Amino acid sequence: MPPRSQPSERHRRLGAELRKLRLSAGLSGDQAAALIDADRGRVSNIEAxxxxxxxxxxHKLLRAYGCPDGPLFDGLMAMAQDRGKGWWDEYRDVMRRPALDLAELESRATHIRNHEPLVIPGILQTAEYARSVCExxxxxxxxxxxxxxxxxxxxRILERQPGTxxxxxxxEGALRTRVGSPEIMRRQLRRLIEIARLPHVTLQVFPFEAGPYSGVSRSFSIFGGPTPALDTVRLEQAVASAILRDEEETSRYGRIFTKLTELALPRVDPEARPESHDGRDSLTLIQHLMYAF
Structure with missing residues (x-):
């Protein structure tokens, strides 16, 4: 089979981790190739x-590279075993590689942390809000x-059992920015409250009065792996997305997200009775904006 011209993020991540382990073990590409009865070119293609x-x-490479048994070993083996087929395959004719990678990252993540400064996160949008954005x-x-x-x-990842x-x-600006008609916005905000009822979903609003913070200007998602070493960060940019795999970088974004949660309003808790609200929280702000539209 000829080499892929557009490897998926899963393929690139597996290759990058193998290269990192090989270099850490002090092995050359030729030595790695000998372990699997291949030539150096094949090892280069695997790592790319x-x-x-x-x-x-x-299995031979991981043993030779000194990767111990545990979440990292099992996670890398699972990456190779998984052929990457999923519901997103039916969209290959219309969606570009980054969008397909996003769907696969979401589908295989152990947990997801998402920060959005400008629009409602795609995974939480109603169809009519999404169409207004796509128009x-x-x-x-x-x-x-x-x-x-x-x-x-x-x-689907929120609706399946168990949900991710x-x-x-x-x-707050993303909630106030009108996308489509006022009716579309009211239904979108109501949808946020409904989704927040799911036990595996946590929703917080970062209010204007929280002031500036270095992490608030960029949209990013953190996709949890079977071990923090396999976490992935996806940064949204004007014309493309960027993927971060280095553990130091992904950990830094994890700390940024933690700070955002500390500065944001308390989570939406739809089960809480109105009289139990002793201060401003995410739910009361969303409800207020529903009526403002």
Whole structure:
């Protein structure tokens, strides 16, 4: 099979981790190739995510690289065993590689932490809110329909049993920015409260009065792996997304997110009785904005 021209994030991550382990073990590409009866070019392609590594070959490499038994070893073995097939495959004709990678990252994460400063997170959007966002792409209606359907299908991770633990911190500005009609906004805000009823969902609002903080200006998501060493951070940018895999970088964003949760209003708790609210919290702010629209 020829090398892939567009490796998925899962393939790239497995290759990057293998390269890191090989270099840490002090082995050359030729030495690694000898372990799996291959040439150096194949090892290079494996480490770039362009070709698969057989499960038994991966096992040999991990042992030779000194990777101990545990979450990292098991996580890397699972990456190789998983062929990456999922519901997102049916969108390959319309969605670009980064969007497909996002769906796969969400689907395979052990937990997700998400910060959004400008819009409601895609995974929490109603179909009509999502369409209003997608209409800014200036695409044909048929294309927009697929974009919206893709965004709705991403929400499967919250609806399945057990659902993926999900924690979002949303800027107050994102809740106040009108997307579509006032009616669309009211239904979107009501949807946030409904989703927050799920036991595995935590929703907080970062209010204007919290003041400036260095982490509030950028949209990012942290996708938990079977071990923190396999966490992934996805940064949203104007024309593309960036992926961070280095453990020091992913840990830094984990600390930023923790600080955001500390500065944000208390989580939405739809089960709390109105008289139990002794101060401003995320739920009362969202309810207020529903009526403001």
């Amino acid at each position: 995510g362009r070709v698969d590594v057989p499960r038994n070959g991966l 800014t792409f200036d695409e044909p209606d048929a294309q927009l329909d697929r974009y919206v359907r893709f965004r709705m299908d991403r929400q 633990p999900y924690h979002a911190v949303i800027q």
